[in-house]
Amino acid sequence: MDGDQVLQVRGLTMDFGGLRALAEVDLDVGRNEIVALIGPNGAGKTTFFNCITSVHDPDRGDMIIQPPGKAPQRINGLKPNAVTELGIARTFQNIRLFKDMTVLENVMVGRHCRTRAGIAGAIFSTKQARAEERACMDFAFSMLAKVGLGNRADEKASELPYGAQRRLEIARALATEPFLLLLDEPAAGMNPSETDEMDRLVSRIREEGVSILLIEHDMKLVMSISDRIYVLDYGNLIASGTPQEVAGNSRVIKAYLGESFDA
Amino acid sequence: MPIKHENAPSIGKTASCDGYSLPASRRNLRDRLPKTGFNTLKSLGIALWFMFLTFPIMVIKVSPLEKTIEWRWSRLVYVGAGAFSLSMLWRFLIYRMEAGTSFKKPLQERLSLFFQRKKSRKATALAAAFIFAALFPFIFSTYQTSIMISALMYVMLGLGLNIVVGLAGLLDLGYVAFYAAGAYCYALLNHHFGVGFWTALPLAGAIAAVMGIFLGFPVLRLRGDYLAIVTLGFGEIIRLVLENWNEFSFGPSGIAGIDRPWDFGLGFTLRGHTIYLFYIVCLLVLLTMVVVSRLRNSRIGRAWIALREDEIACEAMGIDKTRTKLTAFALGATWAGFGGCLLAAKTTFINPASFTFMESAIILSIVVLGGMGSISGVILGAFILILMPEYLRAFSEYRMLAFGAAMVIIMVFRPQGLISATRKRYEFPEEKREGEKP
Amino acid sequence: MEYFLELFFGGLTRGSIYALLALGYTMVYGIIQLINFAHGEIYMIGAFTALIAASALSMLGLDGWSLLAIAGLAAVIYSAAYGFTLEKIAYKPLRKAPRLSPLISAIGMSIFLQNYVLLAQTSDFLSFPALIDEFPFMEDVTIIRSSELVIISVTALSTALLTIFIKFTGIGKAMRAVAQDRIMAMLLGVKVDRVISVTFIIGSALAAVGGVLISSHVGQINFYIGFIAGIKAFTAAVLGGIGSLPGAVLGGLVLGWTESFATGYVSSDYEDVFAFGLLVFILICKPSGILGRSSAEKV
Ligand SMILES: Nc1ncnc2c1ncn2[C@@H]1O[C@H](COP(=O)(O)OP(=O)(O)OP(=O)(O)O)[C@@H](O)[C@H]1O
Numbered sequence A: 001m002d003g004d005q006v007l008q009v010r011g012l013t014m015d016f017g018g019l020r021a022l023a024e025v026d027l028d029v030g031r032n033e034i035v036a037l038i039g040p041n042g043a044g045k046t047t048f049f050n051c052i053t054s055v056h057d058p059d060r061g062d063m064i065i066q067p068p069g070k071a072p073q074r075i076n077g078l079k080p081n082a083v084t085e086l087g088i089a090r091t092f093q094n095i096r097l098f099k100d101m102t103v104l105e106n107v108m109v110g111r112h113c114r115t116r117a118g119i120a121g122a123i124f125s126t127k128q129a130r131a132e133e134r135a136c137m138d139f140a141f142s143m144l145a146k147v148g149l150g151n152r153a154d155e156k157a158s159e160l161p162y163g164a165q166r167r168l169e170i171a172r173a174l175a176t177e178p179f180l181l182l183l184d185e186p187a188a189g190m191n192p193s194e195t196d197e198m199d200r201l202v203s204r205i206r207e208e209g210v211s212i213l214l215i216e217h218d219m220k221l222v223m224s225i226s227d228r229i230y231v232l233d234y235g236n237l238i239a240s241g242t243p244q245e246v247a248g249n250s251r252v253i254k255a256y257l258g259e260s261f262d263a
Numbered sequence B: 001m002p003i004k005h006e007n008a009p010s011i012g013k014t015a016s017c018d019g020y021s022l023p024a025s026r027r028n029l030r031d032r033l034p035k036t037g038f039n040t041l042k043s044l045g046i047a048l049w050f051m052f053l054t055f056p057i058m059v060i061k062v063s064p065l066e067k068t069i070e071w072r073w074s075r076l077v078y079v080g081a082g083a084f085s086l087s088m089l090w091r092f093l094i095y096r097m098e099a100g101t102s103f104k105k106p107l108q109e110r111l112s113l114f115f116q117r118k119k120s121r122k123a124t125a126l127a128a129a130f131i132f133a134a135l136f137p138f139i140f141s142t143y144q145t146s147i148m149i150s151a152l153m154y155v156m157l158g159l160g161l162n163i164v165v166g167l168a169g170l171l172d173l174g175y176v177a178f179y180a181a182g183a184y185c186y187a188l189l190n191h192h193f194g195v196g197f198w199t200a201l202p203l204a205g206a207i208a209a210v211m212g213i214f215l216g217f218p219v220l221r222l223r224g225d226y227l228a229i230v231t232l233g234f235g236e237i238i239r240l241v242l243e244n245w246n247e248f249s250f251g252p253s254g255i256a257g258i259d260r261p262w263d264f265g266l267g268f269t270l271r272g273h274t275i276y277l278f279y280i281v282c283l284l285v286l287l288t289m290v291v292v293s294r295l296r297n298s299r300i301g302r303a304w305i306a307l308r309e310d311e312i313a314c315e316a317m318g319i320d321k322t323r324t325k326l327t328a329f330a331l332g333a334t335w336a337g338f339g340g341c342l343l344a345a346k347t348t349f350i351n352p353a354s355f356t357f358m359e360s361a362i363i364l365s366i367v368v369l370g371g372m373g374s375i376s377g378v379i380l381g382a383f384i385l386i387l388m389p390e391y392l393r394a395f396s397e398y399r400m401l402a403f404g405a406a407m408v409i410i411m412v413f414r415p416q417g418l419i420s421a422t423r424k425r426y427e428f429p430e431e432k433r434e435g436e437k438p
Numbered sequence C: 001m002e003y004f005l006e007l008f009f010g011g012l013t014r015g016s017i018y019a020l021l022a023l024g025y026t027m028v029y030g031i032i033q034l035i036n037f038a039h040g041e042i043y044m045i046g047a048f049t050a051l052i053a054a055s056a057l058s059m060l061g062l063d064g065w066s067l068l069a070i071a072g073l074a075a076v077i078y079s080a081a082y083g084f085t086l087e088k089i090a091y092k093p094l095r096k097a098p099r100l101s102p103l104i105s106a107i108g109m110s111i112f113l114q115n116y117v118l119l120a121q122t123s124d125f126l127s128f129p130a131l132i133d134e135f136p137f138m139e140d141v142t143i144i145r146s147s148e149l150v151i152i153s154v155t156a157l158s159t160a161l162l163t164i165f166i167k168f169t170g171i172g173k174a175m176r177a178v179a180q181d182r183i184m185a186m187l188l189g190v191k192v193d194r195v196i197s198v199t200f201i202i203g204s205a206l207a208a209v210g211g212v213l214i215s216s217h218v219g220q221i222n223f224y225i226g227f228i229a230g231i232k233a234f235t236a237a238v239l240g241g242i243g244s245l246p247g248a249v250l251g252g253l254v255l256g257w258t259e260s261f262a263t264g265y266v267s268s269d270y271e272d273v274f275a276f277g278l279l280v281f282i283l284i285c286k287p288s289g290i291l292g293r294s295s296a297e298k299v
């Protein structure tokens, strides 16, 4: 694995009973790249994310990451929280916020793996614990400001409108200080202006040095921000390359539009 | 889709959320209430139904041995009349609640507003509570004080279980096992080695915590209700072992003559001991409240709540699920251990009969009835559930009947508990709030 | 060997009763994900109704099988009526409530019903008439009593009927639909409230059958029998995999045998320890019970 990559996946295979959701998938994400993973519904995109974040245990294949300034490391079989701790954060296709917590607290939960205060610190309210709490709050708040939710910190997460909930998930993921961010359909269900906003947000996150792997159905968004695109169909990787290369690929067109558009 | 009548009230609920539409929602309410004539007829039907339902058990009393039957027809009339009026009331209250005009919610809001508006008010209220507690044993009799000690002990137990159930969302039906562990820890240490209360108290907590971790390891990967039944089973196993392992626990006859907390050689009378214990319990409750409220808004507390809300998202935030669950379990158990130690010191006698499943159920009810995750809710829940049967002693035999009914009624009309938990608001300088416009 | 068989049939009898009760738990759980803690009380009320009906009727001169039939029918009808009413009062208003609230309401109902019977009847043990006559052809058989034979057969019959009902009738199909996806079933026009009521009625009727049979077998009842039986039956339902009907029956039988053999070969003091120990052991090995399917959450 050369020094310019943050994620290298080789031969990833995942079966659900008789259904092969991923078949020998190879995928790389380079440092500071925005890579898109696209494909029709049920192609196995979310399953790919689930394998990387250890929600599922893949049947075969290697997943290797290289955190900045550290040696490459195989992440197969780690616990999900360990993966996050190594610096991979994700959002979910079906928004999974902590509904009863406030917006700010949701983000503060994201700080968990970067803070240390234990039970004793909390009970005795030590100076150290208080300082850490303060810092955690400030960090969380700056993440909220980054996604444009600074003025809604005290609202209940479940009371936010849909688009804001998606942005809150991103803020929460960013709070774990990832070097690689996995976004599962961040613009799903958004109107065009919200999508543009998401476009800018994702670019800005990349500028801060975070690599991004993105699942998205909105082709306009995908084409405009990704450096490279991978296309999955029924668990198989059918194409990869720059947006232009992929857009002209006949197999991709076929997968999306069906056989009749063969011509 | 068959849109049913029951779905309608939720519309009224949202409508009444903004203050202006209240009159409209009232009007809706009146429209929805069926006409009085129909209502009466329905209640009449319900009364007849309950007369049918209660007929064999209420009216007929058989003595199989003497082969006699006693018919108590008059009871049928009471049931009918009671069911009729209660059903009228019941339906009215349900309509009210579903229309969102329930009377208790505004009360809680008004109260919290009252305290928020001026900080000094909260301080005054706290000081008043403090003075009242300090004077309580001198105003009231030893008997009353002793009841109050029980109630406060349950406050402690409730707050402890609240960590497990209310915050971390782990349904634990075997909490009583840790309570028993604490009690037997003190009783046995005292019996065999003459260990005093103050030495045994931390030990009891520690032993219960270790037991919590020991039990937690294998069972915490179980989901919701499976966890519930396994903890229930565990609680029963502990009780049965205590009942049958005579060499260790002295079996069903239990352990008597446990020392009360040391009185500094002052030779307290019974009243003196009770007062002393009352202050100890007050202190421990205060300590528990501080600990729980601090934990709740800490890194660990947030991890617990996150775990309760969504395990998968929680792990994706880098939280170690097992460890977080175990800390909750162990901390909850610690408080049960303290509670058990107190129980042994208070009654000076313990036996396995004090640690039945019903005890777990009562403690759980305190948490849920009061309002999960809310400290003041748990306190209120404990006072209601423990003091109510005590003061209902006047109706002696009816008290458990009323107790069961009250549990159902409170849950139906206040499903989220008497006091709903609120999350901490963090304070920021205003200028920081000016995030970019979305 | 004879002792073994005796214990085997004793366990089977006990297990049958657990199975009858566990079916009620599992059906309710499958449909509304609620641990119906008051289910044991329904069983107890069934037993009391049968006792009252049998005593009253025997004073009118009825006896034998007709007495059993009428008393049993009364128990079934009343238990079903109680189950139906219980759901309407204590659970229906709580459909949208937080998950633990109906559980507390159920515990409250359980306390209420126990004390209702305690006050209206008595706290003493009442002797229950032996409604099941000894069969003449069973005279020489020592390993199994007539009443045990009846209990086992009736349970088998009820389970078979229930299976047919769930598999082939419209309302049975609706029940399975609601169990799989309540919202979707509702959107497709299934009357969910009615399905839930029917579930409670059937579950309660089965509990009553169990109550009458075991009371007649054991010979005495009091207001507290439902509580212990309820906890055991719930254990059985979880053991088998809650939500699964065959699981409930299997769980009941396994629990019955465990208790019977533990009592017979070890000590009756530790009977319950074995029962719960088995539960803990099985759930640790297979977290969703013997026949339960693990439902992995889709991410
Ligand atoms: N936990 C699971 N158990 C069984 N099958 C699963 C599971 N998760 C996903 N699948 C199946 O794997 C296939 C791929 O699903 P996946 O969710 O990865 O698709 P996707 O590409 O994310 O689709 P979409 O664009 O609709 O989100 C689907 O056929 C799905 O039904």
Ligand SMILES: [Mg+2]
Binding pocket: A045, A046, A047, A093
């Ligand atoms: Mg997907």
